[in-house]
Amino acid sequence: MTDTGASEAAISVVNLRVSYGEREILHGITFDIPRGETVAILGGSGSGKSTLLRTLVGLEKPTSGEVWIGGVNTANLSERQMDAIRKRMGMSFQGSALFGSMTVGENVALPLREHTDLEDSTIEIMVRIKLGQVGLSAFEDFMPSELSGGMKKRAAVARALAMDPEILFFDEPSAGLDPIIAAGLDELILNLKKAYSLTMVVVTHELASAFLIADRMVYVDRGHIVALGTKEEFLASKHPRVRQFLDRVPEPEVTEELDYLQMLTGDRKNAKS
Amino acid sequence: MKILERVEAIPRAVGALTINSFAYIGGLASLAGQSAYVTFVGPFRGQRFRPQRALDQAMAVGVEAIAIVSLITFFVGLIMALQSAYVLRRLGAMQLVAGTVAVSILRELGPLLTAIVVIGRSGSAFAAEIGTKKVTEEVDALRTMAFDPVAFLVAPKFLAMLVMMPCLTIWADFMGVVGGSVFGVTGAGFTLGSYFQATRDAIVVRDIYTGLIKSVLFGLVITAVGCKEGFSTGAGAEEVGRSTTSAVVTSIALVIVVDLVFTTLFYLINPT
Numbered sequence: 001m002t003d004t005g006a007s008e009a010a011i012s013v014v015n016l017r018v019s020y021g022e023r024e025i026l027h028g029i030t031f032d033i034p035r036g037e038t039v040a041i042l043g044g045s046g047s048g049k050s051t052l053l054r055t056l057v058g059l060e061k062p063t064s065g066e067v068w069i070g071g072v073n074t075a076n077l078s079e080r081q082m083d084a085i086r087k088r089m090g091m092s093f094q095g096s097a098l099f100g101s102m103t104v105g106e107n108v109a110l111p112l113r114e115h116t117d118l119e120d121s122t123i124e125i126m127v128r129i130k131l132g133q134v135g136l137s138a139f140e141d142f143m144p145s146e147l148s149g150g151m152k153k154r155a156a157v158a159r160a161l162a163m164d165p166e167i168l169f170f171d172e173p174s175a176g177l178d179p180i181i182a183a184g185l186d187e188l189i190l191n192l193k194k195a196y197s198l199t200m201v202v203v204t205h206e207l208a209s210a211f212l213i214a215d216r217m218v219y220v221d222r223g224h225i226v227a228l229g230t231k232e233e234f235l236a237s238k239h240p241r242v243r244q245f246l247d248r249v250p251e252p253e254v255t256e257e258l259d260y261l262q263m264l265t266g267d268r269k270n271a272k273s
Numbered sequence: 274m275k276i277l278e279r280v281e282a283i284p285r286a287v288g289a290l291t292i293n294s295f296a297y298i299g300g301l302a303s304l305a306g307q308s309a310y311v312t313f314v315g316p317f318r319g320q321r322f323r324p325q326r327a328l329d330q331a332m333a334v335g336v337e338a339i340a341i342v343s344l345i346t347f348f349v350g351l352i353m354a355l356q357s358a359y360v361l362r363r364l365g366a367m368q369l370v371a372g373t374v375a376v377s378i379l380r381e382l383g384p385l386l387t388a389i390v391v392i393g394r395s396g397s398a399f400a401a402e403i404g405t406k407k408v409t410e411e412v413d414a415l416r417t418m419a420f421d422p423v424a425f426l427v428a429p430k431f432l433a434m435l436v437m438m439p440c441l442t443i444w445a446d447f448m449g450v451v452g453g454s455v456f457g458v459t460g461a462g463f464t465l466g467s468y469f470q471a472t473r474d475a476i477v478v479r480d481i482y483t484g485l486i487k488s489v490l491f492g493l494v495i496t497a498v499g500c501k502e503g504f505s506t507g508a509g510a511e512e513v514g515r516s517t518t519s520a521v522v523t524s525i526a527l528v529i530v531v532d533l534v535f536t537t538l539f540y541l542i543n544p545t
Contacts, residue, residue: 097414
């Protein structure tokens with residue numbers, strides 16, 4: 001065990017590095033997520049925030065570092081050992097990832113049917129409760145293809161809630177939704193926060209949504225954490241990248257002429273040497 | 274200098290190709306191994322076994338293929354009868370048509386044609402199904418819900434194919450012989466009864482079981498390749514198309530290779 005204290009931190013990430021092949025995406029990230037808090041992981045496109053989320057749920061293996069979840073270091077667990085931990089987590093995917101060949105109700109029932117010994121009648125009741133919580137009571141027998149984008153996301157949340165998880169992960173909950181539906185999803189997350197003592201990790205690039213739902217912010221930029229703290233601390237951050245993100249300043253086209261020259265000729269030089 | 278570099282590159286390319294091929298075969302074997310484990314060992318270690326998914330697959334792979342398999346093997350049986358009659362007529366041995374058709378269908382064409390049809394219907398469907406699930410993050414969703422994607426998606430397909438391929442092949446064999454009998458009765462002076470009697474006299478049990486052994490192996494190859502190509506799908510819709518195409522092409526090539534290897538093996542074990 002580390003002295004990061006498994007009792008208070010639901011998730012504790014220590015010096016995490018993740019690579020796809022040769023390319024390192026996360027360059028040594030360290031942060032804690034306290035139990036029962038909602039944390040927004042912010043960052044621009046390609047910052048590594050999705051990779052961070054995928055590593056937390058065990059879809060990617062770190063090249064080095066530690067990921068402590070509920071007092072267990074998951075960095076070196078086998079897929080089957082990881083499954084024991086995954087049963088205590090729920091994940092809502094960006095594209096909802098509902099199983100297209102099953103009805104919404106069957107989607108929510110699936111983890112219960114496979115992982116528990118509950119009677120079918122009990123499962124049916126639980127499915128209705130979960131669907132009710134996300135406001136989809138009447139849609140149990142619909143196929144995912146018959147639902148709108150926002151409803152699919154709600155159904156995905158219901159499925160993630162099925163096993164009564166301790167930690168809930170959201171990948172871009174409001175991406176691709178109109179502002180009204182997106183606000184509805186924010187409210188759903190807030191309601192879940194009130195109803196359960198869930199730890200929630202929300203990856204997003206929607207500032208307004210993040211400020212509404214999160215207790216803490218983690219800002220990831222080019223594989224590093226550049227800001228970390230409460231909303232107020234985050235707003236007060238002096239880091240130029242955070243300021244740029246908060247003030248919506250576009251990336252300058254060319255930073256330096258030498259860099260530009262390097263970019264134009266870089267490949268050839270590398271090939272020669 | 275440049276020529277030397279190019280010459281040097283040849284063994285390197287051959288080496289890389291060899292290693293990649295072995296890695297690919299290894300990947301296929303690993304999928305089959307994991308599926309065998311969850312199907313035959315898992316249930317004895319307290320893991321749940323759901324026959325329903327395998328039954329659904331068996332319906333799609335086997336039962337729904339009966340019509341097209343019947344049609345194709347019926348015509349090929351008829352074609353085989355016509356083609357062999359072309360030679361046999363000159364030898365004055367038209368009574369051998371029944372035996373020629375039966376042996377070529379049972380030993381070779383029945384299993385092979387069935388495999389080709391199943392590749393087109395199911396091998397491609399496996400790759401497209403798993404590929405789409407990969408693109409829509411459903412495979413990731415399975416993993417985060419603590420399901421093994423291989424147990425969930427691949428094992429039922431293997432089980433269904435293992436059972437349905439020999440069944441389809443037996444049916445294909447029968448339809449091929451029926452196709453041959455159409456020519457036998459109309460063009461070679463057989464009655465329906467005497468044609469089937471001649472077929473029975475011409476074949477031995479070995480003709481049937483070597484064909485069935487091959488069909489089981491074809492089934493394993495088709496499932497493994499289809500699923501592996503599905504899982505290797507990258508991001509985007511074009512990728513699904515790519516993996517479907519490569520599932521079909523690779524399956525056909527590997528089925529022919531397996532066919533050659535095992536036909537040679539059967540010949541060497543017992544040439545008579």
